[in-house]
Amino acid sequence: MLEITHLRHISLITPNLEEQVHFYEELWGLDKVFEDEDNAHLRGAGPEHHILHLQRGERRGIHHIAFGMIDKQAVDQAAVYLKEKGLQIVEPPGYLDEIGGGYGLRFVDYENRCIELSAWVDIHTGFWSKKIDANPLFLNHIVLNTTDIHRTMEFFTEVLGFKVSDWSEDQMVFLRCNKNHHSIALNQADHASVNHIAYEVDGVDEVMRGISNIRKNGYQEIWGPGRHGPGNNIFCYFQDPGGFVMEYTCYLSTIEDEKTWRAQVWKRVPHLMDRWGTAGPPKPETRAAMAGEPDTGWVKNEKVTDRGEPK
Numbered sequence: 001m002l003e004i005t006h007l008r009h010i011s012l013i014t015p016n017l018e019e020q021v022h023f024y025e026e027l028w029g030l031d032k033v034f035e036d037e038d039n040a041h042l043r044g045a046g047p048e049h050h051i052l053h054l055q056r057g058e059r060r061g062i063h064h065i066a067f068g069m070i071d072k073q074a075v076d077q078a079a080v081y082l083k084e085k086g087l088q089i090v091e092p093p094g095y096l097d098e099i100g101g102g103y104g105l106r107f108v109d110y111e112n113r114c115i116e117l118s119a120w121v122d123i124h125t126g127f128w129s130k131k132i133d134a135n136p137l138f139l140n141h142i143v144l145n146t147t148d149i150h151r152t153m154e155f156f157t158e159v160l161g162f163k164v165s166d167w168s169e170d171q172m173v174f175l176r177c178n179k180n181h182h183s184i185a186l187n188q189a190d191h192a193s194v195n196h197i198a199y200e201v202d203g204v205d206e207v208m209r210g211i212s213n214i215r216k217n218g219y220q221e222i223w224g225p226g227r228h229g230p231g232n233n234i235f236c237y238f239q240d241p242g243g244f245v246m247e248y249t250c251y252l253s254t255i256e257d258e259k260t261w262r263a264q265v266w267k268r269v270p271h272l273m274d275r276w277g278t279a280g281p282p283k284p285e286t287r288a289a290m291a292g293e294p295d296t297g298w299v300k301n302e303k304v305t306d307r308g309e310p311k
Helices: 017-028 072-084 149-159 204-216 284-291
Strands: 006-014 031-035 039-043 052-056 061-068 088-095 103-108 114-119 138-146 163-168 172-176 184-188 193-200 223-227 234-239 245-250 264-266
Touching (some): 006 017, 006 193, 017 031, 017 039, 072 088, 072 103, 072 114, 138 149, 138 245, 138 284, 149 163, 149 184, 193 284, 204 223, 204 234, 204 245
Parallel strands (some): 061 114, 138 184, 163 264, 193 245
Antiparallel strands (some): 006 061, 031 039, 039 052, 088 103, 103 114, 138 193, 163 172, 172 184, 223 234, 234 245
16 A cells, blocks of 8 residues: 555546636736646645646546655555556656656556656745735646446555545545545546546635636636535535646645544435535536546557556
């Protein structure tokens, strides 16, 4: 079992690169640290080198999700462990040839999602100077659509070392890799894709100022503001120019005592989806946006068995 420290960044493929970069830099509150013809890396107000990478492509999807590890030795040990599990490593351990550097590897899971494990990535130590109404600090969590929630949950818990925090009936499961209630959540769906990406801001005032700023620029929230049951976090969701759904969030629960925490199964009823009652359950249009397009991944890989071994 691996020891992951935190959610680092997400890399998205988009056919709307220029529009996406403008949206996230000028409206959403991220700051561009690098850009070329086909890529843009954007940081938040926290120390992580970048929390969003946008890469030009013919259709939208996930390029990779990056998680932190403590050091080079942990990455090297992860490579051995992943090979033993029969998982395909697409980039073996080494110094990363990407903006922000670091030492890491990449592999794919059974639904062909590419996952990066990395350490020693550059961090920002200077003051945050971007002035906008909302300043995302870091990635709070990512929700993934999956065709088999139990199999994917077992992959994240038994291989990557995540722990189950809570369930939303048999539709969603919330998984943690540190004290935060969840860094990854899984949603049962007809296909694999990204459901939404949540960005942490500094409190409810920034959530509300962010909503106001987005509205002034011609976008409307697709769900929220409200407060979830599982995780107890404040939320408001939007859809970006590339069709991805993202969320401003804050006040996610933390689990301080692993010994006493017991995962519970939350009923999927309106007053637990939104405990404030301001947003109610998501509309059909919102659910459709969160379902996204089927994402078969960009890696040509072998099919794997339930044990993770190639067929």
